[in-house]
Amino acid sequence: MLENKEHLYEDAVLVGVVTQNQDEDKLTEYLDELEFLALTAGATVVKRFTQKLTQPDPKTFIGSGKAQEVRDFVKENNIGTVIFDDELSPSQLKNLEREIEVKILDRTNLILDIFAQRAQTSYARTQVELAQYQYLLPRLTRMWTHLERQKGGIGMRGPGETEIETDRRIIRDRISLLKEKLKTIDRQMATQRNNRGKVVRAALVGYTNVGKSTLMNAISKSEVFAENKLFATLDTTVRKVVIGNLPFLLTDTVGFIRKLPTQLVESFKSTLDEVREADLLIHVVDISHESFEDHIESVNQILMEINAHQKPMIMIFNKIDGFTYVKKAEDDLTPETRENISLDEWKKTWMSKSKYPTVFISALKKENFEEMKKLIYDEVLKIHISRFPYNDFLFEYYDNDPE
Template structure:
């Protein structure tokens, strides 16, 4: 962590990393932190901290379940990953690799699996390039090469070039498949008729799929795990007598690499082409405001910042606060503010663009449906005025 970052924020970030590890099936046994100005270009952490981690791994190696992996809460370069792995002697994962591993585990459709494979292959290619020089030198050393050893370095370079060619061929095939998938998705969206499109967006594990099941009366997979939903699901929803399309999309997360977002282009096109965004927020999370900022930043990168939207504060049944004593003059914090008091803050300015619900306990759902109906109807009249005129005649 940097010198500007406080311990509470560091703990929260590591809690999220542990949740990611748990989702991937790993068990966290120890955390290490270091306060520095910036990461080491060679080993990310300093030599002393790396030795501390190494000593701990060695201490546990005779136990029934020794340490087999170390996970870093940032993206590591190929050089850093190689150096750390050589020093510690265990598998090394960075945040991006961990997220990609979960994506691979969660992918169900051919679309999602192809996207995960493409990104994994892309990573292999960059690692291969980064390790190229070292690989060639090692090959020369094994062959007794040195100054004047012309030709002795050939086998290593040939193997490297062969691996690169195989990886590039695989990337080309996967990219071609992704283009085909994009075309299929475009055709599917064109065939959906004249209906308003609504997309559920938000940080991962905030209850989007549960909200989807509630509105669409469907059975979309929902679980208390990160990235429970990876494949976009679209359902036709009817509120009163107005039909519209509702899409459940992959959750966003802090430090989600831009190229990983790009590899899921066809999935996120549901967000790009939506007429209305329902931004679901877990109000019981201690740092939900930062999660809102992460989602807004990602939406901005997708070119969706200006779309009509609503904030749906979910999980009000899990919101907890500690009542202050009457003579307590300390400033109010998130831990001792009631939900009613919280609603009077910046949220009050959102008016009907801000709702508070519990999708799991079905609290305030009637109000949610009513407000959603009004917004979808307004957008429908704007986008399909002639359709709406015919719709009114049929009603009469």
């Protein structure tokens, strides 16, 4: 096992199914993402198991033969954790733990665990704790009794084993208490938003790990935590930004993800309120990711669910420095090469013809930043002019950033 400063990496296997609604290519893509989630949580993925089913088995999600195959492998290789790509029902979870006899996690539990690791402030920890208890409540009967010798690790952070053994009434009381605590904080944060004055508010939105925090740091010259892992940012960060001579507020929000647990959508209401109440959405996309179109669709779906999909929006396609394509050789003797696409070529793609203002950048290398800042400036100014008396201000764009 690999060791880092915080904990030992756990060996784990992944399990997913091919169904009528999810073909092999889509499953591979989801399992790639699940493996990245597992790595972020602190696991090393040893093997993947897949199965074709008309629909998941209501008792064990996978068939009995596949469950036995997984059981044999984890036993022979001393694997401690099996992670399923979809959310398991309480009965499926209980049956699988009885059948395979190791710790069973699903995608929801894994994401909640990552959130538990990443939460830094009291507010974020309260949000995560509420989501964990809501997930835990219908699953109290399992109690992982056969795993009492194993302490800690993925899926064991947050409420923990002591609370798992408490009764439902105490858990419900705790959920009620946390909800009241969040309501109080939400009211305080709503007051803070109202007290920000007559300044246009822009919010960075996008799939997790697309570079929002790196972009936030570059635009606002702040030190927001940024890392090449999923959900590096949980706590909402608001910074005052001035482009040209036009001030506005820029908010960095938690990244979205496919199959986002409903418990988190509810718990992170205030974070999503920052998106709902923003005047302008800056949708950041990782253009180097092969599934960036699906990521755009996932973000748009969540924006629709929180009724924020009709807001003015800018599309920023980030990480153009990380996108490469295979250039075929002119003859059989010359090897193929991987090359980047030039900025002019990006501007000729279908992405540039979006219904929203669009720009292509590299936040890491600050490539094409001047065009991006001018675009943001123009959109913020439109909102400012429409909302506030124009004769109070006369804005003329200029670059005041010596970099």
